[in-house]
Amino acid sequence: AAPLREQAVHVDPACGDAWASMGAMHGVLGWRWKAAEGFFRRALELSPGVAGVLLKYSSFYLLLHRRFDEAQSMILRALERQPNAPRVSLHYVVAAFCRGDFEEARAHCLQTLETAPRSEPLQMWLGRICCALEDYEAAQVHFLAASKHEYTRHLEGYIGYCYARLGRKHEARQVLRKLSHWKQPGFVPDYIFATLHLGLGEMDKCLDHLAAGMDSRCPWIPLLLTVDPLFKEVRQHPRAAVLARKMNLAPGA
Secondary structure, three states, X not given: OHHHHHHHHHHOOOOHHHHHHHHHHHHHHOOOHHHHHHHHHHHHHHOOOOHHHHHHHHHHHHHHHOOHHHHHHHHHHHXXXXXXXXXXXXXXXXXXXXXXXXXXXXXXXXXXXXXXXXXXXXXXXXXXXXXXOOOHHHHHHHHHHHHHHOOOHHHHHHHHHHHHHXXXXXXXXXXXXXXXXXXXXXXXXXXXXXXXXXXXXOHHHHHHHHHHHHHOOOOOHHHHOOOOHHHHHHHOOHHHHHHHHHOOOOOOO
């Protein structure tokens, strides 16, 4: 994918979205954040009103550096241009969630689901919001709803996380064993195993999987180790700070 993005910039150096894609690649996958911001700023110079550019810069750079106000401003500009696009609303939901505004995130998610009821990402994030609010039974409902529209194994991992948080650890471990049988490259990402072990209170195993996900350049890991509220407890652990610094990121609060 990286050579294709570089080729896109070479073929059309005036394409802002291509520069923004390079920024996302250099940041989230390459951890070269200074270079990434340079790509994003060039993208904004070329395409200041393109929603894709605004969303990539906000979610793949500003949010991970806890620059919440700037991220929100970018996303609101994208919403002005595409007010009915579920993917734009999803970025708004994620940003509100990461800055800890769970009620705003939930309200916006529910509003968008009225026009996009089959959106698996929105249902998944609504489940994650409910987890942050410690309403794990409601979270399971949303994860199950998401799986009806587009089944992926990471949804089963979230359901297992909810079992663990509800004290139903036997069922959580059943999910863990089931997913472990599927653990081949690309089948079940390490961040899902980290989430399950977090729910079970197994911090060392959680961090082991975060480290493995980091080694495989899983794009979720920078988010989890900087701003994701579900992993706030993990970020207090000294090992989490070491992992964040390896990605050239400031340890999250």
